[in-house]
Amino acid sequence: MQMASSAVLRTYLSQKPSQPFPDFYSYMNNKWPPNGDNIWRLYQQAVYSSLQPYSYSNVLRYTQEIWSVRFERGDTAAFDHTFAATRAYRDKKSMGKKCFADFNNGRIGEIGGIYAVPTTKLSNVSHGLTQAAPQLKMYPY
Known part of the structure; x- marks a missing residue:
């Protein structure tokens, strides 16, 4: 059981109450905010839901936005x-991922792809870059 802070309790008792100070469970009326797992589950349901004003999920919208990145003559690709x-992940070791690699169009700053990778070696990202190249609509040199 969680106890109230002593300053709050002293203030309450200094007013000579006729009833005892309520305990934490009574104060919360046996209702609890959602825990992290429930918040994550609700987020996943929302992000994959097509019940949006534009009739497709946010995941599909983000994917289409990344696929729409174009590289034109003279543009630089930053990697x-x-x-x-990765600090946000609780169980990084079981994932086997050390960092995220991304590349973007240097002229307009739009991200063309992002990959979770086990090391900083380019060989870990080369497969992702090869897969993304046809969708980047790169200008042939």
Whole structure:
């Protein structure tokens, strides 16, 4: 059982209450906020749901947005590894992923792809880049 802070309790008792200070369970009326697993489950249901004003899911919208990235003559492609995004994962070791690799169009800054990779070696990302190349609509040089 969680106890109220001593300052709150002292303030309450200094007012000479006629009833005892309510315990945490009574104060919460036996209702609890959703835990992290329930929030994640609800998020997954929402992000994959096609019950949106535009009639397709957010996942499909994000995918189409990434696929619409174009590279034109003179554009540069930036490639980067980021470790900050993997900090959000609780069980990174079982995933076997060390970081995320992404590439984007340097002129407009749009991301053309992102991959979870086990190391920072280019060989870990080369398959993803090869798969993404036809969808990038790259200008032939």
